[in-house]
Structure formats: structure tokens, C-alpha cells
Amino acid sequence: GVKPQKSNVDVLIVGAGPAGLMAAAWMAHCGINARIVDKRNTKIFTGQADGLNSRTIEIFESLGFADRVWKESNHMQEICMWNPNAEGIIHRSDRIPDTVIGISRFQQCVLNQGRIERWFTDNIKKYSNNTISVERGVLPESLVIDESKVEDDDAYPVTVTLRTLTDEEATPVQAATASKSAVSDGLFRSNLMQEDDEAGLLRKAQSRPGTEEIVHAKYVIGCDGARSWTRRALGLELEGEATDYIWGVMDLIPITDFPDIRHRCAVHSAENGSLMVIPRENRMVRLYIQLKEVVPDASGRADRSKITPDLIFRAAQKIIAPYKLDYEYCDWWTAYQIGQRVGNSFADVHNRVFLAGDAVHTHSPKAGQGMNVSMQDTFNLGWKLALVLKGICKRDILATYQSERRRIAQDLIDFDHKFSRLFSGRPAKDMMDAEGIDMEEFKRAFMRGNEFASGMQVDYGPSNLVVKPGDWREQGDRSEKSAKLLTEAKISDDKFAKKQALATEIPVGKRLASFKVLSQADARPWHVQERLKADGRFRIVLFAGNILSPQQKARVDRFCAKLDSPESFLRRITPADKAIDSVIDILTIHSSPRRETELLRDFPAILHPFDQHLGWDYTKVYVDDVSYHEGFGDAYKNYGVDKERGCVVVVRPDQYVAWVGDIDDFEDLENYFEGCLRLPAVGAAQDISIVTETVSS
Ligand code: FAD
Known part of the structure; x- marks a missing residue:
């Protein structure tokens, strides 16, 4: 039938989660011709990531919407540690500040990912004069890099075929509604959610469902999440493995006599596993709950169909006993198996196609880092692409995306590995209990973890963008070209x-x-x-x-x-x-x-x-x-x-x-x-x- 449409674009962004939206924000702020597509037909409204670290809020401030975050989010001040006493009953053993004091003028806050995506879409619309908006229900089907053109500044070496999906294809099946014990989500609608009506915001797919378009791009950024299509199209992989720890997550309005429900808490029970409490906006609380009853099978994978909100919640009740815990309203829930994986490479060898966010690093969400590090990836990449496209910067600065960000991802994975083990382990009964987790060690790790988790410790290595001593090899970079570039800067x-x-x-x-x-x-x-x-x-x-x-x-x-x-x-x-x-x-x-x-x-x-x-x-x-x-x-x-x-x-x-x-x-x-x-x-x-x-x- 119909001949596919053809078009040129400087930057094509695949995926409109936090990483993709941050990339689009840079393009809007720098006046770059860019498009951003996502296969989902609506943005998310509840659940998923919720923690914003100090550095992310500083970045939002530089983009112009930190004030909205500050107003709407819940600000966390204190972390309470709960551990078993000599009788094995949990008690509050310690308190530490939630954000390291003096590290930034912004402290860690929480708010759901849906709101954050909303601010981005508003900001992108404003700064691009309405020229960039998320095109939803659009799926890439092929990606080809023309190697003969990769060194040419005026060429469009990457060709991507896009297909517009039908509505049905573009609607993701929600875990909650697919489950038998579906939570009702009509019960509770915050005033913020109502404001979030998308109708006027989305650029409706301009072509008929099922139509194809061939896009020639100078650069492509794959921000398409943990199962990244772009990553697979480049033939790249995530390296790492899953652990045996399975955790559930519930966003609910708790009815409880637990005294610290409005503090962030780390609760280690004697025998029933651990729990983390994250107080949220609108009376809501997020609980991260260790599921000791669910164990992975021989293949190393847990059977997710066995995991229901009831099972997760019963586990929470056991951990927090003797305190009573109940709920009437649950906003969202999920479960995950802890694993730490990082991409072997963050770009193709010519630095024409880049990967960012969950597409190149996945880990447990408890330290609240997923969304932050993902956005910070494209905050690192976006301006570099924009300045190269404007002819202001040399193209070889693009090699610093991988040299700077892959190390951060690796640090994050190492941190998460350690932190998850300390969190999921049983507390030590006494000095002689070698298998148990020493709670003092946990506290120290938590304090160090908070410094790391603030995002403030990021320290980029030497290159032609950062003049300091050091060896590029430490940064996990691979290409000869960037090797030369990074050594020259010595x-x-x-x-x-x-x-x-x-x-x-x-x-x-x-x-x-x-x-x-x-x-x-x-x-x-x-x-x-x-x-x-x-x-x-x-x-x-x-x-x-x-x-x-x-x-x-x-x-x-x-x-x-x-x-x-x-x-x-x-x-x-x-x-x-x-x-x-x-x-x-x-x-x-x-x-x-x-x-x-x-x-x-x-x-x-x-x-x-x-x-x-x-x-x-x-x-x-x-x-x-x-x-x-x-x-x-x-x-x-x-x-x-x-x-x-x-x-x-x-x-x-x-x-x-x-x-x-x-x-x-x-x-x-x-x-x-x-x-x-x-x-x-x-x-x-x-x-x-x-x-x-x-x-x-
Ligand atoms: P994503 O947010 O995954 O966004 C990827 C986007 O790409 C999506 O919009 C998707 O529709 C789109 N996409 C995917 N494939 C294609 C394709 N082929 N073509 C076009 N578009 C595509 N983090 C926390 O900190 N705390 C949590 O409790 C937490 N819970 C989570 C629960 C779930 C179910 C998930 C999925 C993630 C959770 N995370 C959590 C992680 C956090 O959401 C991610 O770290 C963060 O969203 C990563 O941002 P991203 O933009 O890289 O990827």
C-alpha cells in the first residue's frame, strides 16, 4: 500500500520515561530539532519511582521547575532504625538525618513519577515553543547506522523505522488490574491527579494507526527502559545477575499504631525479614517489603503469579508486629527480584546512538536511585549533543558520555549490591552470630549510602571537558579514539x-x-x-x-x-x-x-x-x-x-x-x-x- 513517510531529525529520543524526558528538556532548552516517541499511549499516573535526591532537585532548578517539586512533594527529614531487642521485639534503636546535612540547599523528597513526567512535558512544551511533545503509541522497528556517514557533521547516518500503534497495542496491561485481587483505583483521587488530565497535552498520532515512517537522524538516544529495544538493536547487553531476594512494594494509606509511620524507617525483624517505610504525599506511605516466603526456582527466577497484594501485606504485618498495620486504600503495588546489571557499553562505537537510564543499569529501587541516575545520565549527555549539533563543541566530546556515566552506573551497582545484602539479611543476635547482619555496620552503610544517594559525590574523570590528572582507563572506556582524547587532556x-x-x-x-x-x-x-x-x-x-x-x-x-x-x-x-x-x-x-x-x-x-x-x-x-x-x-x-x-x-x-x-x-x-x-x-x-x-x- 501506502508509501512510508520520510523525514529528517537531528535527535530522535526513544522512550519518554524520566531519562527520555530529561534528554528532550535539553533539546528544548538549547533549541535543537528533536523528537521523542514512546510506545505507551498515556503517561503513567501512579507508582514506580518516587524519590528525588538533592542533585536532581538542583537540576530541576536549573531547568526551571524545582519550585513545583518543593511545593508538592513530601520532604523527608529523618530516618529511624528499628531492630529487635534482646527479646526479639522490634524497637527504635537509632535516628539519623535523611539528607546529609549541608550537602545541598535541597533535601531528598518524594513524589510519584507521574507528576515528575508532567512537569517535564510542561517544561519541554514551554521551552521548545510547542515544537517538541511526546509522540505516543509509536514503536521503532528497525535501526541502521550508515558507517560511511558517521564522520560527516551534516549527514543523518542513523535510519529508524517508526510504526504508529493502534490504541489497543499501545495500552500496557497494568499488573494491578490484571491481577485477581485488583486494587480499586477510583476510590482515591488526589486533587493533583485531576489536574493531570492529559487530553489537551498529547499530540495525537498524526498518521493513521499502523502507518510507517522512515526517520533519518543525526543522533538517537535509547531511553527505553530495562528491556531496551535500542540496546538490543545495537547488539549490546546488560551484565550482572539476579539475587535470591524478592521484595514487594505497596503505595497505601496505612491505618496503624506504629509510631514512626511518617518517618523514613528501616525495620529489621528478628526472623520475618525487613521493611522500609517511605512517607509520601497525600497521606500515602510506600512500603518496601521483603518476601521471605517467595523463593526463586531452579532457574533463578521467582514465580510472579504467586505474588499478590495480600501476600505482600501479610509479610509486612509480620515484620512490623507487635504493632498493628492495616489499610483500606492501596494506590499501586508491585514486586521485584533484586539484581544488579550494567550495560557493557553506553553507545555504539561511532557515538551516534546512545543508551541511558534503565536501558544501561538496573538495580533494586530501595535506595531511590533508579529515576535519579537515569535523569542524570541524559542531563550529562543532552547538552553535549546540543553543542555538537550547533557546531560549538568538537564531536569527540561525545566519548565522555560513556567515560563519565558508565563509572557512575558501576558505582551504583556496587553500592546497591552491598546495601541490598545488608537490608535483606537477618540481624545478628549477638557478637558471635557471624551470619547475621551487624546493625552498627548497617547504620554506617546507611549514612555512607545517603551521601552517595544524594548524587553529590559524582566526580567526573579527566577528558577534554574536565582538566585533572588521572588515567582514562580507570573509567571503563573502550574505544581507541576516546583513549587518545582522554590521554591528551592529561x-x-x-x-x-x-x-x-x-x-x-x-x-x-x-x-x-x-x-x-x-x-x-x-x-x-x-x-x-x-x-x-x-x-x-x-x-x-x-x-x-x-x-x-x-x-x-x-x-x-x-x-x-x-x-x-x-x-x-x-x-x-x-x-x-x-x-x-x-x-x-x-x-x-x-x-x-x-x-x-x-x-x-x-x-x-x-x-x-x-x-x-x-x-x-x-x-x-x-x-x-x-x-x-x-x-x-x-x-x-x-x-x-x-x-x-x-x-x-x-x-x-x-x-x-x-x-x-x-x-x-x-x-x-x-x-x-x-x-x-x-x-x-x-x-x-x-x-x-x-x-x-x-x-x-
Ligand atoms: P523507564 O521509566 O522505564 O521509561 C522507559 C520508557 O520507554 C517507557 O515510557 C516505555 O513505555 C518506553 N519504551 C520501552 N520500550 C520502548 C520501545 N521499544 N519503543 C518506544 N518506547 C519504548 N525506581 C525507584 O526508584 N523506586 C521504585 O519503587 C521503583 N519501582 C519501579 C516499578 C516498576 C514496575 C518499574 C518498571 C520501575 C520502577 N522503578 C523504581 C525504576 C524507575 O522507575 C526507573 O529507574 C526509571 O523510571 C528509569 O527511567 P528510564 O527513563 O530509564 O526508563
């Missing part, structure tokens, strides 16, 4: 130590922490991170130091003169018709008293550029000083930067620290950008008659 330990000493609390490879500073122009306090929006721009943070000292001012002036010269990387990378801050944004934080300092008198124009129509830019120069109403951020002290001499920091578009150096180190700063940007040669035609030139006349 810096000696000595040289690096000197640089890092300039900003002891701004570790290269980690995300830039946030402290409050004041706007020089109007004294309003801002968190530094609020000025690091996810708009695809690199940032140079100039810690200008004591700008009122003549020697220091001379150093800053020299630095700025070099930046402003026609040959500088800044001038060369900025398109002639764009503002000087369109590719690299420069933020200044100085340490002189605010009231003795003047924006226009003390700071070179390049630090607050002039526009003929808009005047000076008042949003770029900040001061580390006391605010009227919000205290003192003490940023220099907290960042470990010298108040006299300052330093320079390069921050990537995803807020990770790329380079630290001295204000006099301009050539080295330029080298950083030579390494990752596609800089036109010195002398190439650039219209430099804009911005600061106009001012001096």
Missing part, C-alpha cells in the same frame, strides 16, 4: 595540585556547590546556582578577589583585556550576530565591601556587557558580602578561595567544574577551550564591532 599531578589549591572547595569534576552572594547592582541575594541555568552555555566564574586593591585590579584588567581581544577564544567562538555571552557566560564574584565598590567604575565592560538597546547588563557581577535579610553566604570561605587574589573557574553547562586556574593563567584557560570547542582560527572573519567596542567610544 595534566601533571603537581600542576593540578597548584591549581586546585586556588579553590580548595571547588573540586574539578564535581558539581559547583552553591552559596549566597549579592548582586553588585541591587544588593539582592542570589544562590550562585540560580545563575547557572540549563541553557547550554559554558560559564567562566571570575573570582575577582579584592578589586579595590590596585595590584589586584591590574590583574583583573589584564585578564579582561585578553578576553576582550579579537583573537580571544571568547570572541572567536561567539557568532558575529550573537551577544558576547551567547556561548560562554562570564559571572564575576568579588570580595571587596559592596558599598565601597562601583559596578561601572571598578569592573571592565566585558564583565557586564553593554547593549545599544538594553544598556548595561546588571546580572553578571556579584559580591561576597552581608545581605540585609538573608545573612552572609561567606562564599569565598566556603569555596576555599583567597579573598585577595581570587581565581578563575570554568563550569560546564551541566554545572560540573571543568577547570580551575589563576587569574594570570589566561593561556591555560584558552587551552581548555581549544580542547573542547570548535574555535575558528585566529584571524578568521569575526565581526567584532559589537558590545564593548561601542562603549569605549
Whole structure:
């Protein structure tokens, strides 16, 4: 019959779960031509992942919707440990803070995945001017990479055939409704859920059900979950294995006399297994319940058909006894077998097709990491693709997706392996009980686990995007090309130590922490991170130091003169018709008293550029000083930067620290950008008659 439609797209995203939506958000924020397809015909409304860690909320803030998360979610403050006493009866043995104190201005919160997907769809719609929206009921059927075109920037080397499904094909069978003991989900509808009516949001499949389309893409991102079709199409695999531990999950409104039901709890019973309590929004509580009665068969797989909500709930009642536990309303339930698997590779060898999220790592959900790490995967990848597509970055930066993220996945799997064992094991009866789990060890692991689970420990290794010493081989990368790239970026330990000493609390490879500073122009306090929006721009943070000292001012002036010269990387990378801050944004934080300092008198124009129509830019120069109403951020002290001499920091578009150096180190700063940007040669035609030139006349 009908000839299939043909089309071109820069980025095709397969799967609209958390990972796919984060990728689409970057494309929307960076103005990239992208499509996102999902085989399901509606987004999910209940259940699945619920935990948002501190780093994820910081990322949401950079995208512009952290305020909604903060308002609607339940904020968790404390973890209570419950263990058997000498008589074998559970009691509260310890309390620890839920989020490591001081690790971020956001603490861990919980809210269902459906709401998070909703914020993404709103955000993507807004930033893409309605050009990107999830196309549902669409299934990829073939994927071919044309190897002759993979090195060509203008080519569309990946061909994907898409088929539009019929409604019936695109409706997933829900475990809950498929089961005999189906839970009623009409009983309880939160006001948030009603707002979630999708009707007006979905772009209805434009073609008739069953029609085919051939899409030529420059890049494809497979975010299609644990059973990833894209992964299989690339011939890649997950490595790892399942354990014998089976757990059930229930989202319900508990009726109970257990005193800590509104705290996050880890309950280890003497003989009946373990339970985790996660207090949720809308009176709801999630229970993770170990199912000791269900054991895997000889093949290593558990028979899921035996697992019912009743069976799971009876297990919970036994663990939490002598406290009473009951419920009238259950929102969602599931069961899983703990296993830890990680993808052997995160991309095809040409870096044209990428895998992210559950498609490359699966593990138990108890540490609440699945959704967070999945979104953070594509938060790492999205801006790199966008800047390569715009011709700003070299294509070889794409190799850093695998070198940076595969190690994170591996760390996560190792952590989960350990944590699951400690959680699922029986508590030790006494010192001599070698098979039991030592509860002090569990507590220590929990505390360390919380630090890991915050997402703040992510520390990217050396490459042409992150200047630090180290060996690329440690990062699990495989290709010769990225091997070369990552070794080229080498810096000696000595040289690096000197640089890092300039900003002891701004570790290269980690995300830039946030402290409050004041706007020089109007004294309003801002968190530094609020000025690091996810708009695809690199940032140079100039810690200008004591700008009122003549020697220091001379150093800053020299630095700025070099930046402003026609040959500088800044001038060369900025398109002639764009503002000087369109590719690299420069933020200044100085340490002189605010009231003795003047924006226009003390700071070179390049630090607050002039526009003929808009005047000076008042949003770029900040001061580390006391605010009227919000205290003192003490940023220099907290960042470990010298108040006299300052330093320079390069921050990537995803807020990770790329380079630290001295204000006099301009050539080295330029080298950083030579390494990752596609800089036109010195002398190439650039219209430099804009911005600061106009001012001096
Ligand atoms: P997913 O969320 O799985 O999204 C993949 C998307 O791709 C889906 O929308 C799917 O429809 C689509 N897709 C799949 N195949 C194709 C295809 N061939 N073509 C087009 N589209 C396709 N995490 C927790 O932290 N806590 C929990 O309690 C928890 N419980 C979970 C329960 C279940 C039943 C599941 C499935 C997951 C659970 N997780 C939990 C894990 C968490 O949901 C995932 O880690 C997270 O959603 C991963 O995001 P993702 O975008 O990588 O994949």
C-alpha cells in the first residue's frame, strides 16, 4: 500500500520515561530539532519511582521547575532504625538525618513519577515553543547506522523505522488490574491527579494507526527502559545477575499504631525479614517489603503469579508486629527480584546512538536511585549533543558520555549490591552470630549510602571537558579514539595540585556547590546556582578577589583585556550576530565591601556587557558580602578561595567544574577551550564591532 513517510531529525529520543524526558528538556532548552516517541499511549499516573535526591532537585532548578517539586512533594527529614531487642521485639534503636546535612540547599523528597513526567512535558512544551511533545503509541522497528556517514557533521547516518500503534497495542496491561485481587483505583483521587488530565497535552498520532515512517537522524538516544529495544538493536547487553531476594512494594494509606509511620524507617525483624517505610504525599506511605516466603526456582527466577497484594501485606504485618498495620486504600503495588546489571557499553562505537537510564543499569529501587541516575545520565549527555549539533563543541566530546556515566552506573551497582545484602539479611543476635547482619555496620552503610544517594559525590574523570590528572582507563572506556582524547587532556599531578589549591572547595569534576552572594547592582541575594541555568552555555566564574586593591585590579584588567581581544577564544567562538555571552557566560564574584565598590567604575565592560538597546547588563557581577535579610553566604570561605587574589573557574553547562586556574593563567584557560570547542582560527572573519567596542567610544 501506502508509501512510508520520510523525514529528517537531528535527535530522535526513544522512550519518554524520566531519562527520555530529561534528554528532550535539553533539546528544548538549547533549541535543537528533536523528537521523542514512546510506545505507551498515556503517561503513567501512579507508582514506580518516587524519590528525588538533592542533585536532581538542583537540576530541576536549573531547568526551571524545582519550585513545583518543593511545593508538592513530601520532604523527608529523618530516618529511624528499628531492630529487635534482646527479646526479639522490634524497637527504635537509632535516628539519623535523611539528607546529609549541608550537602545541598535541597533535601531528598518524594513524589510519584507521574507528576515528575508532567512537569517535564510542561517544561519541554514551554521551552521548545510547542515544537517538541511526546509522540505516543509509536514503536521503532528497525535501526541502521550508515558507517560511511558517521564522520560527516551534516549527514543523518542513523535510519529508524517508526510504526504508529493502534490504541489497543499501545495500552500496557497494568499488573494491578490484571491481577485477581485488583486494587480499586477510583476510590482515591488526589486533587493533583485531576489536574493531570492529559487530553489537551498529547499530540495525537498524526498518521493513521499502523502507518510507517522512515526517520533519518543525526543522533538517537535509547531511553527505553530495562528491556531496551535500542540496546538490543545495537547488539549490546546488560551484565550482572539476579539475587535470591524478592521484595514487594505497596503505595497505601496505612491505618496503624506504629509510631514512626511518617518517618523514613528501616525495620529489621528478628526472623520475618525487613521493611522500609517511605512517607509520601497525600497521606500515602510506600512500603518496601521483603518476601521471605517467595523463593526463586531452579532457574533463578521467582514465580510472579504467586505474588499478590495480600501476600505482600501479610509479610509486612509480620515484620512490623507487635504493632498493628492495616489499610483500606492501596494506590499501586508491585514486586521485584533484586539484581544488579550494567550495560557493557553506553553507545555504539561511532557515538551516534546512545543508551541511558534503565536501558544501561538496573538495580533494586530501595535506595531511590533508579529515576535519579537515569535523569542524570541524559542531563550529562543532552547538552553535549546540543553543542555538537550547533557546531560549538568538537564531536569527540561525545566519548565522555560513556567515560563519565558508565563509572557512575558501576558505582551504583556496587553500592546497591552491598546495601541490598545488608537490608535483606537477618540481624545478628549477638557478637558471635557471624551470619547475621551487624546493625552498627548497617547504620554506617546507611549514612555512607545517603551521601552517595544524594548524587553529590559524582566526580567526573579527566577528558577534554574536565582538566585533572588521572588515567582514562580507570573509567571503563573502550574505544581507541576516546583513549587518545582522554590521554591528551592529561595534566601533571603537581600542576593540578597548584591549581586546585586556588579553590580548595571547588573540586574539578564535581558539581559547583552553591552559596549566597549579592548582586553588585541591587544588593539582592542570589544562590550562585540560580545563575547557572540549563541553557547550554559554558560559564567562566571570575573570582575577582579584592578589586579595590590596585595590584589586584591590574590583574583583573589584564585578564579582561585578553578576553576582550579579537583573537580571544571568547570572541572567536561567539557568532558575529550573537551577544558576547551567547556561548560562554562570564559571572564575576568579588570580595571587596559592596558599598565601597562601583559596578561601572571598578569592573571592565566585558564583565557586564553593554547593549545599544538594553544598556548595561546588571546580572553578571556579584559580591561576597552581608545581605540585609538573608545573612552572609561567606562564599569565598566556603569555596576555599583567597579573598585577595581570587581565581578563575570554568563550569560546564551541566554545572560540573571543568577547570580551575589563576587569574594570570589566561593561556591555560584558552587551552581548555581549544580542547573542547570548535574555535575558528585566529584571524578568521569575526565581526567584532559589537558590545564593548561601542562603549569605549
Ligand atoms: P523507564 O521509566 O522505564 O521509561 C522507559 C520508557 O520507554 C517507557 O515510557 C516505555 O513505555 C518506553 N519504551 C520501552 N520500550 C520502548 C520501545 N521499544 N519503543 C518506544 N518506547 C519504548 N525506581 C525507584 O526508584 N523506586 C521504585 O519503587 C521503583 N519501582 C519501579 C516499578 C516498576 C514496575 C518499574 C518498571 C520501575 C520502577 N522503578 C523504581 C525504576 C524507575 O522507575 C526507573 O529507574 C526509571 O523510571 C528509569 O527511567 P528510564 O527513563 O530509564 O526508563
